[in-house]
Amino acid sequence: MARSVEFDEEQAIQKAMEVFWEKGYNGASLRDLTEAMQINSSSLYNTIGDKKELFLRSVQRYADDRRKDSKRRLESGKSAFDILIEYINDAVDVIIAKKNGCMAVKMAFEVGNTDKRVADVLKADSDFAFSFLRDLIKSAMKEGRISADEEPELLADYFNSTWTGWYESYILHKDGDKIRRMAQFFIKQISK
Amino acid sequence: MARSVEFDEEQAIQKAMEVFWEKGYNGASLRDLTEAMQINSSSLYNTIGDKKELFLRSVQRYADDRRKDSKRRLESGKSAFDILIEYINDAVDVIIAKKNGCMAVKMAFEVGNTDKRVADVLKADSDFAFSFLRDLIKSAMKEGRISADEEPELLADYFNSTWTGWYESYILHKDGDKIRRMAQFFIKQISK
DNA sequence: TCTTTTCTGAAACAAATGTTTCAGAAAATT
DNA sequence: AATTTTCTGAAACATTTGTTTCAGAAAAGA
Numbered sequence: 001m002a003r004s005v006e007f008d009e010e011q012a013i014q015k016a017m018e019v020f021w022e023k024g025y026n027g028a029s030l031r032d033l034t035e036a037m038q039i040n041s042s043s044l045y046n047t048i049g050d051k052k053e054l055f056l057r058s059v060q061r062y063a064d065d066r067r068k069d070s071k072r073r074l075e076s077g078k079s080a081f082d083i084l085i086e087y088i089n090d091a092v093d094v095i096i097a098k099k100n101g102c103m104a105v106k107m108a109f110e111v112g113n114t115d116k117r118v119a120d121v122l123k124a125d126s127d128f129a130f131s132f133l134r135d136l137i138k139s140a141m142k143e144g145r146i147s148a149d150e151e152p153e154l155l156a157d158y159f160n161s162t163w164t165g166w167y168e169s170y171i172l173h174k175d176g177d178k179i180r181r182m183a184q185f186f187i188k189q190i191s192k
Numbered sequence: 193m194a195r196s197v198e199f200d201e202e203q204a205i206q207k208a209m210e211v212f213w214e215k216g217y218n219g220a221s222l223r224d225l226t227e228a229m230q231i232n233s234s235s236l237y238n239t240i241g242d243k244k245e246l247f248l249r250s251v252q253r254y255a256d257d258r259r260k261d262s263k264r265r266l267e268s269g270k271s272a273f274d275i276l277i278e279y280i281n282d283a284v285d286v287i288i289a290k291k292n293g294c295m296a297v298k299m300a301f302e303v304g305n306t307d308k309r310v311a312d313v314l315k316a317d318s319d320f321a322f323s324f325l326r327d328l329i330k331s332a333m334k335e336g337r338i339s340a341d342e343e344p345e346l347l348a349d350y351f352n353s354t355w356t357g358w359y360e361s362y363i364l365h366k367d368g369d370k371i372r373r374m375a376q377f378f379i380k381q382i383s384k
Numbered sequence: 385t386c387t388t389t390t391c392t393g394a395a396a397c398a399a400a401t402g403t404t405t406c407a408g409a410a411a412a413t414t
Numbered sequence: 415a416a417t418t419t420t421c422t423g424a425a426a427c428a429t430t431t432g433t434t435t436c437a438g439a440a441a442a443g444a
Contacts (some may be wrong), residue, residue: 002419003411024302026218030402040423041403047421051402100305105360109301110216112363113292123364150377158374161357168297168356169349171304172315182350185342189381194389195441222432232393233433239391243432 005047012037013048017058021103024110025055052115059118062103063125070132080139081146085187087136091163092183096176101167126160133159147192155190162186197239204229205240209250213295216302217247244307251310254295255317262324272331273338277379279328283355284375288368293359318352325351339384347382354378 015036019028030051034041048054073083095101104122112119134156140146146155166179207228211220222243226233240246265275287293296314304311326348332338338347358371 002413003409003421006410006421024216024218026216027302027306029400031400040421042405042424043422045403101301106301108360108363109293109298110219112360114219119364126361126364154373154377157361157370158377161361161374162354163357164360165353165356168300168304169318169353171300172311172318178349181346182353185346185350194443195391195439198391198440221430223430232391234394234435235392237433 005043007037007039007043009047012039012044013054013057013061016054017061017103020055020058021062021100021106024106025115026110052117056117056121059103059107059121063121063128066104066125067128070128074132079143079145080136081143084133084136084140084146088183088187092166092179095163095166095170095179101171102163105164105167129160130156145192146190197235199229199231199235201239204231204236205246205249205253208246209253209295212247212250213254213292213298216298217307218302244309248309248313251295251299251313255313255320258296258317259320262320266324271335271337272328273335276325276328276332276338280375280379284358284371287355287358287362287371293363294355297356297359321352322348337384338382 015038016033019032019036022028023032030041030044033051033054034044037044044054048057073087076083078086100106104125107118108122112122134152137146137152137155137159141148141152166182169182170176170179207230208225211224211228214220215224222233222236225243225246226236229236236246240249265279268275270278292298296317299310300314304314326344329338329344329347329351333340333344358374361374362368362371
């Protein structure tokens with residue numbers, strides 16, 4: 001039989017993801033990508049495919065990571081309300097600490113209207129986050145920590161869309177305290 | 193003396209803006225741009241400058257349009273609260289009706305971290321929207337239509353960042369009712 | 385009308401893009 | 415160890431990119 005693939009595909013996708021994350025789909029060149037992945041373009045085309053395919057896999061990978069993160073949070077044993085608050089605070093930390101914010105948001109705005117396959121992955125990611133939040137909100141309502149005046153579905157959508165604006169604010173103003181204040185206000189509003 | 197410029201620069205910038213708006217900075221090629229502007233690249237380089245300069249002017253133009261729109265709203269003679277509600281509802285309409293959402297948001301995510309000059313224009317635009325909203329919120333508080341429990345500055349930031357998430361939601365889910373529900377909830381929350 | 389200056393169109397430019405080619409190296413099985 | 419299959423590296427590919435060139439057309443003033 002023959003020789004087997006030399007490079008670690010998962011590791012390579014991870015590196016590609018980081019490049020796309022920083023430069024965007026159109027801003028990242030094949031040479032940027034293969035250099036970061038430390039593979040030759042022939043290997044890339046032999047295994048993963050072309051640039052579009054690599055991008056799809058990168059976004060997919062990002063979504064997978066988020067899904068794992070959500071699972072981890074659910075298994076933490078904390079109360080639903082506490083998980084929600086921690087989730088919000090962690091989102092704030094990501095916005096402020098990570099140089100490039102949330103990849104899903106960035107890509108939604110760059111290619112969400114043009115690349116159907118990527119848009120579907122992002123939509124599925126958003127749907128998953130929605131369920132995650134809706135269930136937590138429902139539980140937090142039962143715990144009596146969140147006012148049950150509104151439908152959990154509406155609140156979940158509202159939650160989900162709220163961080164996005166914080167990302168934009170941080171990109172433009174680089175003001176961490178501003179984000180923290182908005183987050184505190186948000187928490188205060190939904191708490192009972 | 194000599195011949196004068198043949199094409200209408202303002203009209204050309206307008207066309208360029210539309211192309212950038214749809215395709216993004218990296219996604220728009222010089223040929224896309226000059227075709228839409230209906231001018232030769234030599235004319236472009238003779239008058240406006242290179243691609244970066246054209247982009248800057250396009251973003252600038254977008255910001256100018258928004259400023260004019262805000263001024264128009266202030267001069268409408270309506271109450272501050274009504275202006276705010278109308279502003280929110282119009283934002284919702286733009287999200288749902290316009291194919292490409294808000295240009296400022298899109299560009300903030302694409303080049304906000306890499307192109308300093310564009311980022312400055314976007315920041316100034318955001319600052320202007322902030323003042324516009326803060327003043328309206330202050331007035332609406334005096335009118336007794338918005339609860340004065342929070343600082344107008346915080347609410348203005350909160351307002352300003354809220355639409356962004358709605359844009360993202362609409363790109364992914366194409367669900368106008370979802371946006372309208374979030375907007376209604378938002379209005380309900382801030383109303384007294 | 386003639387001159388002078390400047391703008392425009394088409395073509396050309398080098399560099400960068402995404403992708404393919406292929407000879408030889410490398411591994412797995414026999 | 416020989417064989418066979420497949421992977422890899424470097425180079426080449428055709429396009430597309432952003433930008434420049436320049437001859438001639440066009441306008442304004444003399």
